[in-house]
Amino acid sequence: MIRVLIADDEPMMRAGIRAVLSTAADVEIVAEARDGHDAVEGVRRHRPDVAVLDIRMPGTDGITAAGEIARLAPDTGVVMLTTFGEDDYILRALGAGAAGFLIKSGEPEELIAGVRAVADGAAYLSPKVAARVLAHLAAGGAGTAAARRADARARVDALTAREREVLSYLGAGWANGRIARRLGVVEGTVKFHVSAILSRLGVENRAAAAVVAHEAGIVAPEAPQHD
Structure with missing residues (x-):
């Protein structure tokens, strides 16, 4: 069973993520958080296999949280959720040690695939994220x-x-x-x-x-x- 923590400051988004992941028989939601600080504390308490973090949250953002989680619980993989126009954040999250990157508007199957891949120790860039990263790198x-x-x-x-x-x-x-x-x-x-x-x-x-x-x-x- 893949134990997952969800962190997003929008209750509706957390509910949506929970609903999607709950359709996977091998995924269990063990905790939810409203910001990066709560996410780090949740990881400290529950030691999930994967933390799904919104890349931008009030207070401690997802990138800062990802770096703290990497130091605190290196066995917890981090999947970042992003929207279009946040390419700079994606590159910073790469540096913070995040292993998965998904677009919030992507297909539900991608979220499940990303969580499974990161839980298995792999890196996962959704095709849309990969395209955005490469486009951003080419912007010079x-x-x-x-x-x-x-x-x-x-x-x-x-x-x-x-x-x-x-x-x-x-x-x-x-x-x-x-x-x-x-x-x-x-x-x-x-x-x-x-x-x-x-x-x-x-x-x-x-x-x-x-x-x-x-x-x-x-x-x-x-x-x-x-x-």
């Missing part, structure tokens, strides 16, 4: 966008063929176990490859590696699913 101009894509491809080219394959699955939000089953190897081997990929790419977490995969255009075509 065509030359800047081209330079970023070229840099991403150069970094990816420095990986081994197997590491590039693993990175393509990271970009699609696959967890280590599913990657291992696809490749016919033990999960420990995938963990070794992931560590090497993060080091070679010069990034700190799987979500940031997923962004590089999207920039380089090597994301696995198959959508994430819960095996």
